[in-house]
Amino acid sequence: MTRGLPAGRSGVAGTGPAAGTAGAATTVGVAGTAGELGTAEMVGTPLATVDTDPVPAQPSASPRGAVVELADAELTYGARVLWTHLDLSIRRGEFVAVLGANGSGKTSLLRVLLGQQPLRHGSARIAGAPVRRGSGLVGYVPQRVAIDAAAAVRVRDLVRLGVDGHRWGPPFTVGAARRRLRDTVDRLLADVGAAHLADVPVAQLSGGELQRVRVAQALATDPLLLLCDEPLAALDPAHQQEVAALIDRRRRDRDTAVLFVTHEVNAVIDYVDQVLYLAEGRWALGPPSEVMTSERLSELYQAPVDVIQAHGRLVVVAASDMAAGLHQSWDDHLPHPPDAHDHGRHDPLATQGWRR
Amino acid sequence: MAPVNDLWSRVFDFQNYGALLALVHNSLLAGALLGLVGGLIGVFVVLRDLSFAVHGISELSFAGAALALLLGANVVVGSVVGSLLAALIFGVLGVRARERSSAIGVVMPFGLGLGVLFLSLYTGRAANKFGYLLGQIVAVDDPQLRWLSVISAVVLVALAVLWRPLLFASVDPEIAAARGVPVRALSPLFMVVLGLAVAMSVQIVGALLVLALLVTPAAAAMRVTASALWVPVLSVVFAVTAVVGGILLGVGGSLPISPYVTTISFLIYLGCRLVGAARDRRGWVRRPARAGAAEPAAAPATTPSA
Numbered sequence A: 001m002t003r004g005l006p007a008g009r010s011g012v013a014g015t016g017p018a019a020g021t022a023g024a025a026t027t028v029g030v031a032g033t034a035g036e037l038g039t040a041e042m043v044g045t046p047l048a049t050v051d052t053d054p055v056p057a058q059p060s061a062s063p064r065g066a067v068v069e070l071a072d073a074e075l076t077y078g079a080r081v082l083w084t085h086l087d088l089s090i091r092r093g094e095f096v097a098v099l100g101a102n103g104s105g106k107t108s109l110l111r112v113l114l115g116q117q118p119l120r121h122g123s124a125r126i127a128g129a130p131v132r133r134g135s136g137l138v139g140y141v142p143q144r145v146a147i148d149a150a151a152a153v154r155v156r157d158l159v160r161l162g163v164d165g166h167r168w169g170p171p172f173t174v175g176a177a178r179r180r181l182r183d184t185v186d187r188l189l190a191d192v193g194a195a196h197l198a199d200v201p202v203a204q205l206s207g208g209e210l211q212r213v214r215v216a217q218a219l220a221t222d223p224l225l226l227l228c229d230e231p232l233a234a235l236d237p238a239h240q241q242e243v244a245a246l247i248d249r250r251r252r253d254r255d256t257a258v259l260f261v262t263h264e265v266n267a268v269i270d271y272v273d274q275v276l277y278l279a280e281g282r283w284a285l286g287p288p289s290e291v292m293t294s295e296r297l298s299e300l301y302q303a304p305v306d307v308i309q310a311h312g313r314l315v316v317v318a319a320s321d322m323a324a325g326l327h328q329s330w331d332d333h334l335p336h337p338p339d340a341h342d343h344g345r346h347d348p349l350a351t352q353g354w355r356r
Numbered sequence B: 001m002a003p004v005n006d007l008w009s010r011v012f013d014f015q016n017y018g019a020l021l022a023l024v025h026n027s028l029l030a031g032a033l034l035g036l037v038g039g040l041i042g043v044f045v046v047l048r049d050l051s052f053a054v055h056g057i058s059e060l061s062f063a064g065a066a067l068a069l070l071l072g073a074n075v076v077v078g079s080v081v082g083s084l085l086a087a088l089i090f091g092v093l094g095v096r097a098r099e100r101s102s103a104i105g106v107v108m109p110f111g112l113g114l115g116v117l118f119l120s121l122y123t124g125r126a127a128n129k130f131g132y133l134l135g136q137i138v139a140v141d142d143p144q145l146r147w148l149s150v151i152s153a154v155v156l157v158a159l160a161v162l163w164r165p166l167l168f169a170s171v172d173p174e175i176a177a178a179r180g181v182p183v184r185a186l187s188p189l190f191m192v193v194l195g196l197a198v199a200m201s202v203q204i205v206g207a208l209l210v211l212a213l214l215v216t217p218a219a220a221a222m223r224v225t226a227s228a229l230w231v232p233v234l235s236v237v238f239a240v241t242a243v244v245g246g247i248l249l250g251v252g253g254s255l256p257i258s259p260y261v262t263t264i265s266f267l268i269y270l271g272c273r274l275v276g277a278a279r280d281r282r283g284w285v286r287r288p289a290r291a292g293a294a295e296p297a298a299a300p301a302t303t304p305s306a
Helices: A031-037 A106-113 A155-164 A175-191 A207-218 A237-254 A294-301 A321-326 A340-355 B002-011 B017-023 B025-047 B051-071 B075-093 B097-121 B142-171 B173-178 B183-205 B216-224 B230-250 B258-282
Strands: A066-077 A080-091 A095-100 A121-126 A138-141 A225-229 A257-261 A274-279 A282-286 A305-310 A313-318
Touching: A066 A106, A066 A257, A080 A121, A080 A257, A080 A274, A080 A282, A095 A106, A106 A121, A106 A225, A106 A257, A138 A207, A138 B173, A155 A175, A155 A207, A155 B142, A155 B173, A175 A207, A207 A237, A207 B173, A225 A237, A237 A257, A274 A294, A282 A294, A294 A305, B017 B025, B025 B051, B025 B142, B025 B183, B025 B216, B025 B230, B051 B075, B051 B097, B051 B183, B075 B097, B075 B142, B075 B183, B142 B173, B142 B183, B173 B183, B183 B258, B216 B230, B216 B258, B230 B258
Parallel strands: A095 A257, A095 A274, A138 A225, A225 A257
Antiparallel strands: A066 A080, A066 A121, A274 A282, A305 A313
């Protein structure tokens, strides 16, 4: 359908890490926020010293210091082009929001970076190495809130699965290894302000508490990159703020890069360094002040779109049905199939109906 | 009162108990093994919502055992073959829960029908006939015990190796896949292990009552604890109590042991539900009213940001 042509200033990404994001506060010192954490002694302690896999090359090994590098990337489902010629570079500590209509390929982008979805064209690298499945360099916070059979698992056990759940062999640990594992889980929970939830069955958590625990689990391997797939979608505004602030604090304290897929940009707008806006097979990339404008989005959708600022909030309004998909909605995400590997399938298919 | 007393003595009869115990020595060993295996694998049966699959597998296992009986082959082998066949069919036909349920619903009566056919054709000793459906007290002989031990060992080793990824994939498949757990491959693999465990259980409690060992103990354990350590431990304790207790109670009477096993299992479940309900009322864990508020993470909404 759409021939993808990058509508954005694609020079922003790929050519140089510093270009176009001068306003970002990503690499600035974090003294102020570290105090807030209340767990300062833990900062800098490598979490992966438990019996997890050795953490591979640190980002400093990467040539340009980029955590994520997509070069001329293209993803298609059959004849449908989700995005093409996508160049994206995310540095340490950078917060990138991914916006766009349902089915514009936001979740698929995460799947590419998780190594679950091969690119049609181009390359995707994390910390200088090609993406691979199960990398400890990447943490993942899903949108889906409910956990199957949640009653039988405590928060502590769920977080522990993030530490060593991928490893074969019996789950028993003894002596020092057991204490280390326990300390690691306690620290991960304390870092997200959920220490008091450690022994609560997951089924008894509220949505906000569960997302907090999800963040702790995603950080279990001390990742360089945190992928968030609409982690705020099922939360009320107050909890959206909490979880967004939590993720923001983490990237400031530990220089973790964040790729944050969302429909609700306002919850994170204060933290965002770059916006990647996907639409109709095209994309735009840049600081929010440049991308979230009527001109840029109209150009992107090739239809009149207004970005209205009201009470400090951004509202995107489509003047025609052409861009109807950008209405803020996450309902296509809710009826998830229980099997994780189906995750990506719905998103190109679901939207075809959506657009009509 | 006489008929009642008569009934009572048929249900519970402890005359010559010592001599009888010596006779069922093998059955007790097999029962304890079965409790261990059933209690552990039950945790995943409940977590993965496979109760119906267990039932389906056990019917085909019964058909396999009946065919072996008819052909004069090794009954344990027949039952294992039937189980594995069912596990593979369900594993392949239904990756998604809904598809799986209908696949089981289609295959199960067919398997049961085959089993009935084979049993009807069988002209041997009548006492054996419905043992594989309803459970039997027939002493487990030495070769049979060896078979059961080997199967148990295979299941236990497989569970030990798979435990963490399987737990991860059962509880949180999406995240598990993101962390590199082969979620899709684990599903048929687990079905095979489950098939072996079901084949074992069919030998002792019978195809229709397998759920009492592979589901009830784990479900009971999950009513009273959510700890990743205590759920399997309690589940095993409950399952062993049910089987061994059932054999000990049933050995004196002339009835099959399965009603004893299933009743103990059910009573344990009831007890756990009561305890769980009490815990629910009190709250499982003491949670300070606004525990989060005192911590920085709960109140960053007002933090000025860059």
